[in-house]
Amino acid sequence: MDMELIVAEYVKKELENNNNGHGLEHAKRVVQNTKLILKEVECKEYICIIAAYVHDLIDRKVAKDVNKAKVELELFLKHKLKLSQQDTIHVLDVCDSISYSKGLKLRSVEAKVVQDADRLDALGAVGIARTIAYGTSVNRPTYIKGDKSDDTAIGHFHSKLYKLKDLMNFEISREIASEREVIMREFERCYINECN
Numbered sequence: 001m002d003m004e005l006i007v008a009e010y011v012k013k014e015l016e017n018n019n020n021g022h023g024l025e026h027a028k029r030v031v032q033n034t035k036l037i038l039k040e041v042e043c044k045e046y047i048c049i050i051a052a053y054v055h056d057l058i059d060r061k062v063a064k065d066v067n068k069a070k071v072e073l074e075l076f077l078k079h080k081l082k083l084s085q086q087d088t089i090h091v092l093d094v095c096d097s098i099s100y101s102k103g104l105k106l107r108s109v110e111a112k113v114v115q116d117a118d119r120l121d122a123l124g125a126v127g128i129a130r131t132i133a134y135g136t137s138v139n140r141p142t143y144i145k146g147d148k149s150d151d152t153a154i155g156h157f158h159s160k161l162y163k164l165k166d167l168m169n170f171e172i173s174r175e176i177a178s179e180r181e182v183i184m185r186e187f188e189r190c191y192i193n194e195c196n
C-alpha cells in the first residue's frame, strides 16, 4: 500500500468524530491545497503531503492531551509509515510550527507550503462556513453592526482572515487567497445589506 493511502486511513480513523472545523474534510482540503502549491514550489513533496494530512492531530483543538498525541503520531510516522528519524522530526516540526496563533518562525520550505495550504482553507466559501460554524459553537453572533473583532464571525474576517492573503509564503497561494477573499467580501457586503 502506498504511503498516502496509509496516512489517509490513519487520519480518517483519528478525525472521524471531529466536527469543529478541524476534521477529516479539513485535512483532505489542506492536502488538495498543498498539491496545488507543490505545482509551483520545489521541495520534499512527501513531507508536505504527510504533514498536511496529520497537521491537526497534535493541535489542542483536536487532541485532548497534546503530548500524548505527539507520541502517538511519532510512533505512527516511524513504525507504520517507516519514515526515517530525520523525516519524522521534520513532519512533527511542520505540524508544530504552522499555527497562526502560535506565530512561530518556520524552519523549512515544507512548513511554508503546509502553512499556506492550511490558511487557504480558512478563506473562501469554506472559510465562511467554518467561521460561522465556529462562532455558533462558542455562542457568538454572526454579525453585529460595526464589529471587527473576534466577538462575531464576520468580525473575525477583519481581525484575522483578510490579513492572511498578505501573510502567504508563496505567490501562488497569494493568488488563490485573493480570489477567495473576493468571495468573502461579497458575502459580507450582501449580509450587511440584508441586515440593514
Ligand code: ADP
Pocket (backbone or CB within 6 Å): 021, 061, 098, 099, 100, 101, 102, 121, 122, 127, 130, 131, 132, 134, 135, 150, 151, 152, 153, 156
Ligand atoms: P490556527 O490553527 O492557524 O491557529 P485557528 O484554529 O485559530 O487557526 O482557526 C481555525 C479556524 O477556526 C479559523 O479559520 C476560523 O474559521 C475559525 N475561528 C478561529 N477563531 C475564531 C473566532 N474567534 N471566530 C470565528 N471563527 C474562528
Ligand code: NI
Pocket (backbone or CB within 6 Å): 022, 026, 030, 055, 056, 118
Ligand atoms: Ni488546519
